[in-house]
Amino acid sequence: MSMLKTLIxxxxxxxxxxxxxxxxTAVEKTLQQLHKANIPVILNTSKTFAELEVIHHDLGLRTPFIIENGAAIYMPINTFNSQPEGTVIIGNYWVKSFSLPREYWLTLLSKNSQKFSPYYQGFSTLSDSKLCQMTGLNIDEAKRAKQRQYAEPLHWLGDNPTKEDFIAHLVSLGANAVFGGRFIHVGDYCDKGQALIWLAERYREQFPNYAISTIALGDGENDIAMLEAADMAIQIRSPVHDFPSLYRQHSSTKTQLYGPQGWAEAIQKLLTNQLIN
Ligand SMILES: [Mg+2]
Structure with a gap:
């Protein structure tokens, strides 16, 4: 029987x-336990590389991470014995991207979508202080949030019917337009699930004597693809919205507690029952 290696x-x-x-704070002890047990925690987020570098360091992680809703995976060099095919070296990372660069989408917006330009303001034209006002981020966080490499978030200023027209227009041009709370994200077709599948495959190649098992934890709509793709899905209770519905029924749980408390609750249960190592 092969040994089990779990990826979170x-x-x-x-x-x-x-x-x-x-x-x-609620997850710190659990993160330390996972680190000791050699179980990688792989962040999979809509945030940028600039934001992740800071958060990753603050959480004490040395694992790969996935940025901008599955647009790219950053793997610290030496995560594996050899550089995975299809990756490039950027700084201290092997990088796999699933998306055309942001410049492509900016050009598409400026050249092919001019009639809609009075109805939105893009991140690339927002000042740092305006973004702080809109999001509640501090000025350094806003600067990092603006360093997007793959998609352009737009603040919509028009009415709903025009927004529907705009989104249909973008889709006809080959863009993906995802509405996420505050902004419309214009970019490529990629998601957190596709990135999870690609990275789990690399672990399978690199650890041929192990059975690789994946667990995904998330609270939002943009986590659905990742939750559907993992061997086990853990839906984290949100204080501001319901659990998004999943197709899957098997190996899927919902936490009682909110956010990081729910995260620790779910992982502690798995550790106690020795289901992940
Ligand atoms: Mg979330």
């Missing part, structure tokens, strides 16, 4: 980080 994929906001305070 986790969303950040509302999952590992508290929805209101962005604190992760």
């Amino acid at each position: 994929f986790s969303d950040l906001d509302g999952t590992l980080l508290d929805h209101f305070t962005y604190q992760s």
